[in-house]
Amino acid sequence: MPLYVYEIIRADxxxxxxxxxxxxxxxxxxxxxxxxxxxVRRVFSAPHLPxxxxxxxxxxxxxxxxxxxxxxxxxxR
Numbered sequence: 001m002p003l004y005v006y007e008i009i010r011a012d013x014x015x016x017x018x019x020x021x022x023x024x025x026x027x028x029x030x031x032x033x034x035x036x037x038x039x040v041r042r043v044f045s046a047p048h049l050p051x052x053x054x055x056x057x058x059x060x061x062x063x064x065x066x067x068x069x070x071x072x073x074x075x076x077r
Contacts, residue, residue, distance in 0.1 A: 006030055006040040018043065 001022045008016030019033065019040070029042050 004029075005043040005045065006033070007043050008033055008036075009039045009041055016040075 001024055004021050004023050005018055006021060007018050010016045016038075021030065021034075023030075030040055032038065033040050
């Protein structure tokens with residue numbers, strides 16, 4: 001189940017308290033904080049990727065997308 005971040009909507013437009021809630025994809029977004037009943041909105045952000053895995057993935061993608069240098073290409077027959 002994904003973890004969603006919600007923020008309480010305050011009347012003075014300042015950022016409110018944030019809460020994290022596990023929800024199924026099929027569930028509708030929350031409209032109210034389950035504890036206080038105050039209105040909330042879902043906060044969207046980039047997913048967290050550990051630095052070493054992210055860098056490794058970028059290096060792997062770069063190698064796969066670019067042709068090898070210094071190696072002659074075989075001619076197809």
